[in-house]
Amino acid sequence: MEDVKLFAGSVSQDLTAEISRKIGVPVGKSTVRRFADGELKIKIDENIRGRDVYIVQSTQPPADNILELLLFLDAAKRASAERVTAVIPYFGYARQDRKDEPRVPISSKLIANLLTVSGANRILTIDLHSEQIQGFFDIPVDQLYAAPVFIEYYKARSLNDYVIVSPDAGRVKHVRGFARRLGKEIPIAIVDKRRTGPNQSEVFNIIGEVTGKTALIYDDILDTGGTMIGAAEALTVNGAKEVYACTAHALLSRDAPQRIQNSPIKELVVTNTIPLDNARMSKKIKVLSVAGLLGEAIQRIHRAESISSLFKEVEE
Secondary structure, three states, X not given: OOOEEXXXXXXXXXXXXXXXXXXXOOEOOEEEEEOOOOOXXXXXXXXXXXXXXXXXXOOOOOOHHXXXXXXHHHHHHHOOOOEEEEEEOOOOOOOOOOOOOOOOOOHHHHHHHHHHHHOOOEEEEEOOOOHHXXXXXXXXXXXEOOHHHHHHHHOOOOOOOEEEEEOOHHHHHHHHHHHHHHOOOOOEEEEEEEEEEOOEEEEEEEEOOOOOOEEEEEEEEEOOOHXXXXXXXXXXXXXOOEEEEEEEXXXXXXXXXXXXXXXXXXXXXXXXXXXOOHHHOOOOEEEEOOHHHHHHHHHHHHXXXXXXXXXXXXXX
């Protein structure tokens, strides 16, 4: 791994440090400063000519996080890096992936264009909100899943009388694969909901048997918590014994931590794709690391080895 250079964006420094320890590559020196008016100034402080460069930065709001990654990519391209991979643990601006009403942007396509033009030769990410986003790129995109991290955690406990719950119809395929990897006999249930607006949804029905069972909700993003909390309340009303939840990306916007704390959810397991400060933590929240997953992918990409086993959830 002598030719590998690993750099950390401002919001992913702790995760990058973990990846560094996993793969034995030091975090490269770089400087992120601001001019008096707030404009970002990026500088890579070491030679990367001809190197295989990996820049780790999640792109959740504020938009400065995306802009910082774009400037990092441009700096690496202009410094004559051999290949530049944008490692984006959480791919932001992914929820507008189609034109579903008049006069709206396709935000994820715009972000894909910006990343490519800025100098990314490859994208490595975890749990895209919509898999079709991979098709917005004309460069390779490797999408990993946080599922193996959750499965390792949950397999350490008894899974008797569990049911794995999809918070909406769009997650059924992922939930089915997740349940199969936890145990062949674990059933699934589906929350029938209708989205009434941004961050607003209404639960209508539970499809599947949950009475007397321990329900585990599996989702990709938790923003305000409305969908997950609504699902947990509906599961409780329909006779679920206990409700647990896991999600790859914990945005935890607004008062989500407090709402989680006051909800029927016994424990919420998340990953560190998005760093959580003390203000967004709760006694019910447990954080698992994806550093090993990303580190293994980086090593395999550098060695031109297959990484399909890392992003394959399960065969249908």
